[in-house]
Amino acid sequence: MAVTARDLLRQVAEDCGCPYSEVVRSVNDRMGRGMGLLPSVREVALEHGLDPEKYTISPTALVREAEEILRSNYARALIISAVLAGMLERDGGDELPLPAFFAFVELLDETPQPEHHSGVPTAEDIESSVRRVIELMTTLVSGVCDWSTGGIEGVAESCPDEVVPLAKSVVRRTKLYQAGLWSCLACKRLVDLKDVRGLLCPECDASVGMTGPGHCLLPGEPPELDRLGYGHTRRADLDRDDSTDEGAGGRYTHRFRT
Numbered sequence: 150m151a152v153t154a155r156d157l158l159r160q161v162a163e164d165c166g167c168p169y170s171e172v173v174r175s176v177n178d179r180m181g182r183g184m185g186l187l188p189s190v191r192e193v194a195l196e197h198g199l200d201p202e203k204y205t206i207s208p209t210a211l212v213r214e215a216e217e218i219l220r221s222n223y224a225r226a227l228i229i230s231a232v233l234a235g236m237l238e239r240d241g242g243d244e245l246p247l248p249a250f251f252a253f254v255e256l257l258d259e260t261p262q263p264e265h266h267s268g269v270p271t272a273e274d275i276e277s278s279v280r281r282v283i284e285l286m287t288t289l290v291s292g293v294c295d296w297s298t299g300g301i302e303g304v305a306e307s308c309p310d311e312v313v314p315l316a317k318s319v320v321r322r323t324k325l326y327q328a329g330l331w332s333c334l335a336c337k338r339l340v341d342l343k344d345v346r347g348l349l350c351p352e353c354d355a356s357v358g359m360t361g362p363g364h365c366l367l368p369g370e371p372p373e374l375d376r377l378g379y380g381h382t383r384r385a386d387l388d389r390d391d392s393t394d395e396g397a398g399g400r401y402t403h404r405f406r407t
């Protein structure tokens with residue numbers, strides 16, 4: 150499993166014999182002043198007489214693990230996307246920072262649709278996957294982007310080449326958001342933030358809204374609207390999802406509420 154920010158903080162706390170909460174406070178304090186995750190962790194480590202170079206994260210490993218979670222069960226990937234979108238809409242990014250969500254969207258967009266359905270995930274499976282994805286994505290954007298007190302500034306110099314396109318996209322979407330614009334998650338069109346409905350542009354939202362509760366799609370809906378969550382999906386997935394046991398179906402909605 151990839152090393153996450155939480156793992157690093159735990160490791161520093163363990164190595165210096167300080168309470169975890171104290172290490173977290175010290176790191177948060179620095180990050181609040183615009184310092185990056187890794188420099189903050191290393192400075193705190195150094196203050197406690199530890200070798201700062203020992204503490205590191207691998208953006209590539211973080212991406213690989215998230216990809217594995219998304220690809221191993223496509224139905225689960227779509228449910229995760231709906232859960233994350235719900236969190237974002239509900240608390241405006243308290244649980245899930247917006248850049249971390251953007252990183253997730255990029256990975257989901259690149260996730261191929263499987264040939265065969267991989268089974269209905271259980272509620273526990275979804276919960277643990279959601280937690281893990283948030284941890285992976287939060288660590289990832291902390292590591293591959295340059296931060297300041299105003300938020301993301303650009304792509305970090307230390308970002309590995311293969312993760313640069315993803316980091317660039319996160320920076321772009323974040324800057325657009327700061328400028329009051331939103332890239333619709335279905336059609337990618339730029340819309341004014343005040344017109345965004347359920348994280349979609351008004352047109353895409355209206356199309357999704359054609360479906361009633363318990364029905365994700367209407368027969369004959371154009372293929373480009375054949376969406377569930379933020380990924381692309383097929384009817385076969387939806388039909389099976391509709392018949393989920395009390396696990397996934399009841400607790401996690403398949404589409405975004407406005």
Ligand SMILES: [Zn+2]
Pocket residue numbers: 333334335336337338349350351352353354
């Ligand atoms: Zn749209």
